[in-house]
Amino acid sequence: MFTGIITALGRITHLENLGESEAHGKRLTIQAPDEYLDDVVLGDSIALNGACMTVTSLSLDSSAFTIEISAESLRLTTGLDQLQEVNMEKALRAADRLGGHMVSGHVDGIGTVSHFAPVGESHELRIVAPKALAQYLAYKGSITVQGVSLTVNSVTDLPDGCEFSINLIAHTIEHTTFKYLQPGSQVNLEVDVIARYVARMMGR
Numbered sequence: 001m002f003t004g005i006i007t008a009l010g011r012i013t014h015l016e017n018l019g020e021s022e023a024h025g026k027r028l029t030i031q032a033p034d035e036y037l038d039d040v041v042l043g044d045s046i047a048l049n050g051a052c053m054t055v056t057s058l059s060l061d062s063s064a065f066t067i068e069i070s071a072e073s074l075r076l077t078t079g080l081d082q083l084q085e086v087n088m089e090k091a092l093r094a095a096d097r098l099g100g101h102m103v104s105g106h107v108d109g110i111g112t113v114s115h116f117a118p119v120g121e122s123h124e125l126r127i128v129a130p131k132a133l134a135q136y137l138a139y140k141g142s143i144t145v146q147g148v149s150l151t152v153n154s155v156t157d158l159p160d161g162c163e164f165s166i167n168l169i170a171h172t173i174e175h176t177t178f179k180y181l182q183p184g185s186q187v188n189l190e191v192d193v194i195a196r197y198v199a200r201m202m203g204r
Contacts, residue, residue: 052146
């Protein structure tokens with residue numbers, strides 16, 4: 001489990017195919033900030049852009065680690081097959097503060113940025129979510145975007161999904177990959193797990 005509070009920016013520095021066909025995944029090497037991995041051991045979970053991944057090797061001397069991602073996970077996420085910066089969060093410990101909301105690290109779908117512009121001292125970010133996720137999004141509810149816990153400010157239903165808006169303060173933009181977003185960018189989305197259970201119970 002995670003909280004959606006990004007603890008560092010990493011960078012994917014190397015991509016290695018795990019096989020020759022499209023059914024094979026990739027091995028990613030991620031460069032982390034100095035000392036970020038000091039309390040990490042093999043098998044630990046680290047979320048990359050909101051997707052929970054397992055550390056398969058690490059080098060404390062070079063502050064780098066590797067993960068192996070399946071072809072299915074690559075298909076269901078965005079941004080993990082490119083040499084670029086990624087949002088990182090280590091798995092939640094029982095004694096940690098829950099600064100965001102309960103995040104599983106399982107990407108539910110991919111959204112598309114439709115608007116990203118300054119509003120006063122902050123920025124408004126609008127994202128179009130797939131139809132399958134629309135029922136889980138509500139005013140003042142929680143949503144995870146690229147691994148970041150955020151609050152939904154508005155939801156507009158569309159024929160093929162919905163568009164929701166969030167406000168980002170300068171600190172969030174500066175310390176995450178949100179600084180690179182623009183209209184048309186794709187982002188990983190995870191809906192609130194509580195909303196999932198409520199929808200399931202109401203459906204039954």
